[in-house]
Structures are given as structure tokens and as C-alpha cells.
Amino acid sequence: MSDHTATIESQFWRQISRTFVNWSLFRQIMSFVLFLVLWSAIVVAVDYFQQIPTPKAVFMALFETPFKVVLVNMLKSFIRVLAGFFLGILIGFPIGVAIGYSKVAKGLIFPAFEMVRPIPPIAWIPATVLFFVHIESQIIFLTFYGAFFPVVYNTMGGISEVDIRLPRAAMSFGLNKRQMLWKVILPAAMPQIFTGMKLAMGITWILVVAAEMMANKGGMGYYVWYNHTVMDYPHVVLGMGIIGLCGAICSIGIAWVGNYFTRWQRIF
Amino acid sequence: MESKPDGKRQGRILIDHVEKVYDPEGVNVHACRDCNADIQPGEFAMVVGPSGCGKTTLLNAIAGFDNATGGAIYLDEEKIAAPDIVQSPGADRMVVFQGGALFPWKTVMGNITYGPVMQGKMRVNEAVKEARELMDRLGLSQEIERLYPDNLSSGMKRQVEIIRALINDPKVLLLDEPFRALDNISKGLMHEYLLSVFELTQKTIFFITHDLDEAVFLADRIFVMTTRPGTFKAVIEVDIPRPRDFRVLATERFVEIREHVKAEVEEESMKAFEAGERELA
Numbered sequence: 048m049s050d051h052t053a054t055i056e057s058q059f060w061r062q063i064s065r066t067f068v069n070w071s072l073f074r075q076i077m078s079f080v081l082f083l084v085l086w087s088a089i090v091v092a093v094d095y096f097q098q099i100p101t102p103k104a105v106f107m108a109l110f111e112t113p114f115k116v117v118l119v120n121m122l123k124s125f126i127r128v129l130a131g132f133f134l135g136i137l138i139g140f141p142i143g144v145a146i147g148y149s150k151v152a153k154g155l156i157f158p159a160f161e162m163v164r165p166i167p168p169i170a171w172i173p174a175t176v177l178f179f180v181h182i183e184s185q186i187i188f189l190t191f192y193g194a195f196f197p198v199v200y201n202t203m204g205g206i207s208e209v210d211i212r213l214p215r216a217a218m219s220f221g222l223n224k225r226q227m228l229w230k231v232i233l234p235a236a237m238p239q240i241f242t243g244m245k246l247a248m249g250i251t252w253i254l255v256v257a258a259e260m261m262a263n264k265g266g267m268g269y270y271v272w273y274n275h276t277v278m279d280y281p282h283v284v285l286g287m288g289i290i291g292l293c294g295a296i297c298s299i300g301i302a303w304v305g306n307y308f309t310r311w312q313r314i315f
Numbered sequence: 316m317e318s319k320p321d322g323k324r325q326g327r328i329l330i331d332h333v334e335k336v337y338d339p340e341g342v343n344v345h346a347c348r349d350c351n352a353d354i355q356p357g358e359f360a361m362v363v364g365p366s367g368c369g370k371t372t373l374l375n376a377i378a379g380f381d382n383a384t385g386g387a388i389y390l391d392e393e394k395i396a397a398p399d400i401v402q403s404p405g406a407d408r409m410v411v412f413q414g415g416a417l418f419p420w421k422t423v424m425g426n427i428t429y430g431p432v433m434q435g436k437m438r439v440n441e442a443v444k445e446a447r448e449l450m451d452r453l454g455l456s457q458e459i460e461r462l463y464p465d466n467l468s469s470g471m472k473r474q475v476e477i478i479r480a481l482i483n484d485p486k487v488l489l490l491d492e493p494f495r496a497l498d499n500i501s502k503g504l505m506h507e508y509l510l511s512v513f514e515l516t517q518k519t520i521f522f523i524t525h526d527l528d529e530a531v532f533l534a535d536r537i538f539v540m541t542t543r544p545g546t547f548k549a550v551i552e553v554d555i556p557r558p559r560d561f562r563v564l565a566t567e568r569f570v571e572i573r574e575h576v577k578a579e580v581e582e583e584s585m586k587a588f589e590a591g592e593r594e595l596a
Binding site for chain 1: 378379380403404405406408409410412414415416418419420421422429430433434463464465483
């Protein structure tokens with residue numbers, strides 16, 4: 048009998064706690080708190096790591112920086128990333144469509160691409176001097192290059208993997224070959240095309256940071272590198288955080304556009 | 316939907332000594348050879364046969380996706396497949412595909428009105444009106460018209476696909492194992508649904524299946540194909556009166572016909588099995 052009473056009592060408290068506390072949200076907040084505590088603890092407790100700035104030092108660095116400097120550097124990186132990204136789509140997308148749609152184009156273009164593609168884009172940094180005189184153009188070329196292959200390959204893959212029954216059905220409805228591309232093939236390939244764009248966005252951020260570290264022309268990569276040279280590590284970590292934030296904003300942006308264009312995919 | 320003014324019903328499929336040879340890298344594969352059939356206007360024709368016997372090859376030739384390498388196929392007076400013509404699909408022959416081929420980026424209404432709008436036969440609002448009438452007449456709830464296909468059950472997808480085909484007022488409906496992936500209960504419902512559509516529209520239906528119960532339940536005549544190279548070895552009349560419903564399945568006549576079909580198909584399946592045939596794409 049007392050067992051039974053205990054059960055009722057524990058149910059009562061469980062109900063109370065569920066009513067007043069959102070445990071799922073609590074756990075998510077705790078994840079951040081634990082991360083910061085662990086970080087601070089390691090810096091404080093382990094002598095070997097005492098050069099690492101604590102979360103508090105990084106936070107305080109936020110107030111020491113002239114806001115304008117960070118903003119200008121952010122803007123520079125953003126412009127370079129977006130310029131490269133859109134150039135990558137502008138040039139990569141039609142090439143991806145051509146390779147995916149035509150055997151002739153694929154035969155002519157694809158093997159050469161396969162030879163160049165395994166070279167990590169960062170390895171191109173020194174060679175860009177040969178293509179462009181202006182450093183700004185070099186950086187944008189690199190971000191473009193990083194976006195190019197993911198866009199080409201995913202557009203091509205999306206198109207060549209379209210279920211053959213869809214164009215067949217469309218043929219029965221009287222579509223001609225040109226309509227087929229715009230009205231059937233591209234919509235069907237859209238999810239994978241956006242997968243390519245998301246990948247491209249991530250890679251352009253990697254490249255812009257690497258290029259800016261080399262270039263001495265501003266941008267968030269330069270900001271981090273400069274603070275490294277003056278050994279101001281709280282600002283290095285702060286800069287890293289801002290780069291992460293910028294990358295996340297871009298990813299969310301592209302995901303949002305992608306979800307709009309493939310909203311038919313969501314099951315609700 | 317109605318028969319033509321001269322009173323002559325449309326939708327006769329005449330398959331005349333059709334041959335189809337696939338020739339990948341010089342290896343001749345005979346998918347069909349000397350294939351003959353005469354499917355009457357308004358007939359429900361079921362095609363059964365072992366895997367890889369060329370049923371789908373034949374359907375693709377009728378649909379215009381692929382040509383015949385010998386003989387000819389006629390739809391009424393028109394030659395639709397033969398070595399001396401360039402085949403092309405048309406709205407007079409509508410295919411309901413195995414696994415379904417609704418456009419996932421179009422709503423149910425967008426899918427149904429796709430054909431008439433694309434061909435410029437109807438304006439969008441006319442097509443929508445026609446689609447609603449058809450959905451109403453063939454028992455599909457209009458509430459789903461704004462949904463995307465991914466949000467429908469498999470059975471409902473097939474219903475939408477059948478209506479998407481019928482709105483084009485085709486002479487024949489070509490179905491390639493349309494209910495294969497469905498569970499048995501949905502399948503049973505879809506059979507009765509298709510029968511009611513058939514009785515309402517009186518379209519010629521060319522239906523490929525592996526399911527012998529399905530074949531006997533639906534068909535006017537069952538065309539049994541041989542193993543590759545495919546040809547029709549037997550035509551079995553199903554004299555069970557229409558309209559039919561699920562109670563037919565328990566009748567003696569049904570079982571009798573099914574046994575007959577089974578014996579014919581099994582013989583071919585054994586041959587195919589022994590020859591180690593693989594299914595052709």
C-alpha cells in the first residue's frame with residue numbers, strides 16, 4: 048500500500064516539474080553552459096594551456112575592439128564570399144546542366160574536371176598570382192573556385208539521376224525537349240542542386256579566410272591573422288567566433304532559399 | 316469521355332508481328348519476337364508472363380517511348396510503332412507507371428491539369444474545373460487538391476495518377492504494374508476503384524501484372540506471354556459478368572480461370588527460371 052502512495056507522490060512531483068520547467072530547453076542551454084565551464088576549467092587548471100584566453104577574456108575583448116573595424120572586415124569577407132559564390136553558380140550551374148543533360152558535353156568536359164578536382168582549392172593560392180594582378184581579384188577567384196565544383200557536380204548529379212518516368216510522363220503530356228529541361232528536369236533536380244549550393248557556401252568561407260590570412264587586404268581572416276602577429280589571442284578567438292557566425296548566417300540563408308524552392312519535399 | 320459522334324468506338328490496339336531487338340554492344344537480345352494481339356476498343360486486357368519476357372518492352376512501344384524493330388503496332392488506323400516511323404508519345408496513350416510518376420513539385424491539382432494545360436487544350440481555370448468534375452465523378456476528395464504528392468498515401472497517389480491520365484481523354488490507358496508496391500488492402504480497394512473507372516469511361520486498358528488474382532479479377536481477356544523472346548502464347552477469356560466486386564474472388568468460376576492462367580504462366584516461368592533469365596531494363 049505504501050508503495051502505491053509513493054508512486055502517486057512521485058507522479059505528482061513529476062507533473063509539477065513538467066508544468067514549470069521546459070526540460071528539453073534546459074538541457075540545450077546546459078550544453079552551452081557546460082561547454083564554457085569546461086573551457087574555463089581547462090585553461091585555469093592545466094598549466095600547459097594557460098596561454099589560451101578564457102571565455103571571459105574573449106567576451107571582454109568584444110568591448111575593446113572598435114566596432115567599426117570588425118564591421119568593415121566582416122563586410123569585406125562577406126562581399127568576397129558572395130561574389131565568389133554567385134560567380135560559382137553563374138558559371139558552374141550552366142556547365143553542370145550541360146554535362147548532366149548532354150553526353151557530348153560530358154565526354155568533352157568531365158574527364159578534365161576529374162583531373163583538376165582532386166587538387167584542394169587552397170593549393171591554388173600561390174598560383175592565382177599568375178591569373179590575376181589585383182589581390183582582390185585573386186581572393187574572389189579563389190572563393191569562386193571553391194564554389195565551382197560543388198555546384199557543377201551536384202547540378203550534374205541531380206540532373207542525371209532524375210527518374211526516367213518523369214520525363215516520359217511529361218512526353219506523353221506533349222512537352223518538347225526544351226520545355227523538358229525547365230519544366231521537368233530542373234525542378235526534379237532542385238533538391239540536389241541546393242545541396243551543392245550549401246556545400247559551396249561552406250567552402251567559400253574556408254577559402255576566403257585562408258586567402259585573407261595571406262593577403263594583407265582586410266577581411267576577417269586578416270583580422271584573426273593580424274591579432275595573432277601582435278599576440279592578442281582574445282581577439283584571435285573573438286575573430287574566429289565571428290567567422291563562425293558569418294558562416295552560419297550564410298548557411299541559414301541558403302537553406303531558407305532552398306527550402307522555399309523545394310517546399311514540396313517537406314512532409315507535414 | 317464519350318464515344319465519337321460516328322458511333323465507332325476508339326481505342327483498338329493491333330499488335331502485328333512485333334519484334335524488338337536490343338543491341339547493346341553487338342549482343343542481340345530478342346525481347347519480343349512475332350508478337351500478335353488484337354485488343355478491342357473498350358476492352359480490359361491484362362498481360363501476364365514471367366519476369367523479363369518483354370511485357371514492359373511492348374508497353375513502351377505502344378506508349379511511344381521506344382520503337383519496335385520489326386512488325387508494327389496500330390492504334391485504330393494510326394501506325395504508332397514500326398521500324399519505318401519515328402515513334403512519339405502522345406496524349407492519346409496515357410501511361411500509369413510502376414511506382415508512380417506524379418511530379419512531386421506540383422500539387423495534386425497541378426499534376427492533374429498538367430496535360431491539358433501544357434498541350435494548350437484548356438486554359439488553367441477550365442482545366443481546374445474539369446479536374447474537379449472528374450475527381451468528383453471518380454470519387455476522389457477535392458480536399459487533397461492543394462497537397463503535394465509526397466503527402467498522399469500510395470493508394471491515393473495512384474488514384475490521382477489515373478485521373479491525371481483520364482483528363483487527357485486518351486484512347487487507351489497503359490498500366491505497368493501500377494499497384495505492385497501497395498499493401499493488399501489498398502490493392503483490393505484500387506482494383507474496385509479501377510473497375511468503376513473502367514465501367515464509367517469505357518476506355519481500352521492495357522494492364523501488365525504478375526499478380527494472377529489481379530489479372531482474373533479485372534480482365535476481359537488475359538494475354539499470356541512466353542519467356543524471352545516474348546510472344547503471346549495464350550489468350551484466356553474471362554467470362555465473369557460485370558460489374559464485379561470482391562465477392563467474385565470466392566466463386567468457382569474465378570478459381571477455375573485462375574488455375575488455367577496459372578498453369579499457362581507457370582510453364583513459361585519454369586522455362587525462364589531454367590534458362591536463368593534476368594529482367595530486362
